[in-house]
Amino acid sequence: MHFLKRSFRRLLGGAEAGLTRMYGWQWNPMHQAGTVSALMLLVLVATGLYLVMFYRVGDPAASVARMAADPWLGSWIRSLHRYATDVFVLAAVVHALKMFSQDRSWGPRTLAWISGLVLFGIGMLLAVTGFVMAWDSFGERLAREGGRLLDFLPIFSEPVSRIFAGDGPVPSAFFFVNLFIHIALPLGLGIALWLHISRVARPTVLPPKRLAWGMIGALTLASIVRAAPLGSAADPLRLVSTTPTDFIVAWWLPISEKLSPGMAWSLALVALVVALLVPRLTRRPRTASWAPSVVDPRLCTGCNQCPQDCPWEAITMVPRTDDRPTLVALVDPALCVSCGICAGSCAPMGVGPAERTGRDQLLVFRTETLPALLDAPAMPVVAITCSQVPSAHRDAVRVLGAHIHPVTCVGNLHSSVVELFIRNGAPGVMIFGCPPRDCVGREGPKWLQERLFNDREAELQLRVDRRRVRVGTMAPGDLAGAIAAYNTFVRDLNELDTPVRESQVDIDFECEPVPFEDSSE
Amino acid sequence: MTPVRMLSAVVTTTAGLALLVWMSAVTFPHHESNDAALRLSFSARPERIEVCRTLSDEELEELAEHMRQRVSCEGVLATYTLRIEIDGKTIGESVVRGAGLRHDRPLYLLQDYSVPPGKHRFRVSLTRREKTDNDAAAYAKAVVPEVDTGLYAGRAQREANERARRAGVAIPASLVLDTTLVLPPQRVALIRFNAARRALELYAEAPSK
Numbered sequence: 001m002h003f004l005k006r007s008f009r010r011l012l013g014g015a016e017a018g019l020t021r022m023y024g025w026q027w028n029p030m031h032q033a034g035t036v037s038a039l040m041l042l043v044l045v046a047t048g049l050y051l052v053m054f055y056r057v058g059d060p061a062a063s064v065a066r067m068a069a070d071p072w073l074g075s076w077i078r079s080l081h082r083y084a085t086d087v088f089v090l091a092a093v094v095h096a097l098k099m100f101s102q103d104r105s106w107g108p109r110t111l112a113w114i115s116g117l118v119l120f121g122i123g124m125l126l127a128v129t130g131f132v133m134a135w136d137s138f139g140e141r142l143a144r145e146g147g148r149l150l151d152f153l154p155i156f157s158e159p160v161s162r163i164f165a166g167d168g169p170v171p172s173a174f175f176f177v178n179l180f181i182h183i184a185l186p187l188g189l190g191i192a193l194w195l196h197i198s199r200v201a202r203p204t205v206l207p208p209k210r211l212a213w214g215m216i217g218a219l220t221l222a223s224i225v226r227a228a229p230l231g232s233a234a235d236p237l238r239l240v241s242t243t244p245t246d247f248i249v250a251w252w253l254p255i256s257e258k259l260s261p262g263m264a265w266s267l268a269l270v271a272l273v274v275a276l277l278v279p280r281l282t283r284r285p286r287t288a289s290w291a292p293s294v295v296d297p298r299l300c301t302g303c304n305q306c307p308q309d310c311p312w313e314a315i316t317m318v319p320r321t322d323d324r325p326t327l328v329a330l331v332d333p334a335l336c337v338s339c340g341i342c343a344g345s346c347a348p349m350g351v352g353p354a355e356r357t358g359r360d361q362l363l364v365f366r367t368e369t370l371p372a373l374l375d376a377p378a379m380p381v382v383a384i385t386c387s388q389v390p391s392a393h394r395d396a397v398r399v400l401g402a403h404i405h406p407v408t409c410v411g412n413l414h415s416s417v418v419e420l421f422i423r424n425g426a427p428g429v430m431i432f433g434c435p436p437r438d439c440v441g442r443e444g445p446k447w448l449q450e451r452l453f454n455d456r457e458a459e460l461q462l463r464v465d466r467r468r469v470r471v472g473t474m475a476p477g478d479l480a481g482a483i484a485a486y487n488t489f490v491r492d493l494n495e496l497d498t499p500v501r502e503s504q505v506d507i508d509f510e511c512e513p514v515p516f517e518d519s520s521e
Numbered sequence: 522m523t524p525v526r527m528l529s530a531v532v533t534t535t536a537g538l539a540l541l542v543w544m545s546a547v548t549f550p551h552h553e554s555n556d557a558a559l560r561l562s563f564s565a566r567p568e569r570i571e572v573c574r575t576l577s578d579e580e581l582e583e584l585a586e587h588m589r590q591r592v593s594c595e596g597v598l599a600t601y602t603l604r605i606e607i608d609g610k611t612i613g614e615s616v617v618r619g620a621g622l623r624h625d626r627p628l629y630l631l632q633d634y635s636v637p638p639g640k641h642r643f644r645v646s647l648t649r650r651e652k653t654d655n656d657a658a659a660y661a662k663a664v665v666p667e668v669d670t671g672l673y674a675g676r677a678q679r680e681a682n683e684r685a686r687r688a689g690v691a692i693p694a695s696l697v698l699d700t701t702l703v704l705p706p707q708r709v710a711l712i713r714f715n716a717a718r719r720a721l722e723l724y725a726e727a728p729s730k
Contacts, residue, residue, distance in 0.1 A: 022533040024526060086545050141551060154622070158564060159629050165562035167713045167724055222538040229546045239558060239707040245549035248541075254549055 009101035017477030025475030031438040033095035040088035047081040057175040079223035106283035115195040136231035152261035166236030292336035299350025302326030305457040309345035311442035339441030340412035358414035389474035411444025425501030557704035563714035571596030638706040
C-alpha cells in the first residue's frame with residue numbers, strides 16, 4: 001500500500017509540476033480536482049436540462065440524432081454534456097488518487113472517502129445510462145453488456161437481455177426507466193456530495209471563477225469545433241465491427257465482455273472491497289505526527305478562536321469544570337486530522353498536536369534554532385517552509401543563503417516564532433507554503449496570511465515590522481517563481497535598515513477571554 | 522502571465538482538449554469477424570408434467586370450502602433438450618428448463634451462435650426430456666368433468682378448461698425448425714417461438730430459401 005501511495009504521489013506530483021509550469025499554480029486544475037468535478041456536475045445538470053427537453057423515450061435514437069444534427073445549440077450542448085462527463089470522471093479519479101497518496105483517506109476522513117466512492121459510482125452509473133439514452137451502437141453495446149451482467153443476478157423475473165434480442169422494438173418503458181434513473185440519480189448525487197463535505201468547515205465546492213469559466217469555455221470551444229460523434233442507430237439484428245466508445249467512461253467494457261458475468265462481478269466486487277478498505281489499510285497509529293490535538297485547560301482563555309479556525313470542526317467550546325468563568329476548548333480526537341492549524345490559532349499556545357503547540361515551537365526555537373543561528377557570522381534571512389513543499393525548492397532557497405526552518409504546515413506556525421526570528425536579528429522571514437487550494441491542512445496559507453497581516457486572533461504583534469515578513473508559495477513545478485519571490489524579498493530587505501537584535505526577548509501572549517455566560521441566568 | 526507561459530498554456534490546453542475529444546470516442550472493436558449469427562430468443566411456459574386425480578366427495582368435504590378443487594394435480598415443469606445443427610453439424614446442445622430457483626418460471630432462451638455468412642441449413646429442435654403421458658394436456662382431454670351442483674356448479678369444468686388452456690400455450694413435447702437461409706455478413710437471423718402456432722419460426726431480414 002505504501003509503495004502504491006509513493007508511486008501515485010510521484011506520478012501525480014510530476015503531472016502537477018508539469019501543469020504548474022504551463023499554467024502557473026494559481027490556475028493548475030490538478031490543485032482543485034475535487035472542485036473541478038463539482039463544477040462539471042453543475043455543467044452536466046445545466047446542459048442535461050436542455051437536452052432532456054428534446055429527448056423522446058418513444059424514439060430515442062432519432063431524437064438524439066436530431067439534437068446532434070442541430071448546429072446552433074443541440075450539437076454543441078450535447079457534446080459539452082459528454083465532454084463534461086469525461087472531465088468529471090478524470091477529475092474525480094485524480095482527486096481520489098491525490099487523497100490516497102497524501103494520506104488523506106483514513107481516520108476522520110473515512111466518511112469523505114466512502115461518500116466519495118459513492119459519488120463516483122453514481123457518476124459512472126449516470127454516465128452509462130446517459131450513453132444508453134442515445135441508443136446508438138455504443139449505447140446498445142453498453143445496454144447489452146449491462147443486461148448480461150444484470151441477468152447473472154437473481155433480481156429480475158425475466159432476463160433483461162431479451163429486451164435487446166431484436167424480436168420486437170425495445171419497449172419505451174425501458175428508455176423511460178433509463179431516463180428516470182438518469183434524472184433521479186443526481187438527487188442521490190446531491191446527498192452523497194453533502195455527506196462528502198459534511199465534516200469540513202467552510203467547504204470549497206467550486207474552483208476559482210477564472211479557472212471555472214476558463215474550463216467551461218475551453219470545453220464549449222471543443223464541443224463547437226469537434227462535436228462528440230454519434231454511432232449508427234442501434235440495430236439488434238446487425239453485428240457492428242466497431243463502436244465509437246468513450247474510453248474514459250467505458251474502458252472496462254471490452255474487458256467485461258470477454259469475461260463471464262460471474263468473473264466480471266467478482267472482479268468488480270474485489271475492486272469495490274479494496275476501495276472500501278482503503279481507510280482501514282492506510283490508517284496510521286494516532287501518535288507522533290498523527291496524534292490528535294490536545295487542549296491545556298490551564299492555558300485556554302476560552303477565546304473561541306480555535307473552533308473557528310479548525311478546518312474539520314473538531315473543536316467545540318464547553319463549560320469548564322473549574323471555577324473560571326470562561327468556556328474551554330475540547331478537541332474531538334475522532335474528528336481531528338492532526339493538521340495543527342489550531343496550534344497557530346491559539347495566542348496563549350494552549351492547543352495543538354503533541355510537540356507542535358506554540359509552546360513546543362518556541363521551545364525548539366530557543367533550544368535548537370536560535371543557538372545555531374547565533375553561531376553564524378551574520379543572521380541570515382529565514383525561510384519557513386511547509387513540509388509538503390518540494391525538497392528541491394527548499395534546497396534552492398537554502399543555496400541562496402536562507403536559513404530553512406521547517407514546519408509541518410504553515411497554518412501550524414505560531415506568529416510568535418516569526419516575531420522571535422525578527423527580534424533576534426533576522427533580516428526577514430519568508431514563509432513558503434503550498435498553493436492555497438492544495439494545502440493538506442486545507443486552510444493553512446489562508447489563516448497564516450490572516451494572522452500575519454490582518455490581525456486575526458493569534459496575530460503577529462504590532463511591534464514586528466511587517467516589511468520583514470512575507471508569505472510565498474512553493475508549488476511543484478514553479479521553482480523559478482519561488483526563487484524569484486525570495487530574491488525580490490531579499491532585495492526589498494536590503495533597502496531597509498540593518499536589523500537589530502533585541503536582548504532578553506520575552507514574548508507575551510494575550511487573548512481576550514470570552515466571558516462565561518450562564519444560560520440559567 | 523508572461524507571453525511564453527500564455528503560449529504554453531494555450532498549447533497545453535489545446536493538446537489536452539484534443540486528447541479528451543479523442544478519448545471520448547475511441548473506436549473499439551466489437552464483432553471483428555465478418556460472421557453472421559443465429560439467435561434463439563423466446564420465452565414460453567414449459568409443459569407441466571403432472572399426475573392428476575379426481576377427489577372423492579369425502580376428500581373434498583375434509584378441505585376448507587375455498588380449497589375444494591375437484592381435480593388435484595401434482596408435478597413439475599418439463600425440461601427440454603435444445604439442439605442446434607448447421608449444415609448437419611451440431612453446434613450446440615443443452616438442457617433448458619424453466620427459470621427460477623425451483624424452475625417453475627417460464628423458460629427464457631437467449632443464445633447466439635456465430636455462423637459464417639452464406640447459405641446454410643439450420644435445424645433447431647426442442648425435445649421434451651420427460652417421457653410421460655400424464656401431462657396436463659393428455660389429462661385435460663381424458664377428464665370428463667362431473668356436473669357439479671350447488672355451490673360448486675361448473676367448477677370441475679372450469680378447472681379442466683384452465684388446465685387445457687395452460688397446456689395449450691405451453692411448449693409442446695417436440696419442436697423442430699428445419700430451414701435453409703442465406704445469411705449476409707454481420708446480420709442476425711432470429712428464431713423465436715410463436716405461441717399462437719406453438720411452433721418455432723424464423724424472424725429475420727435475411728431472405729429464406
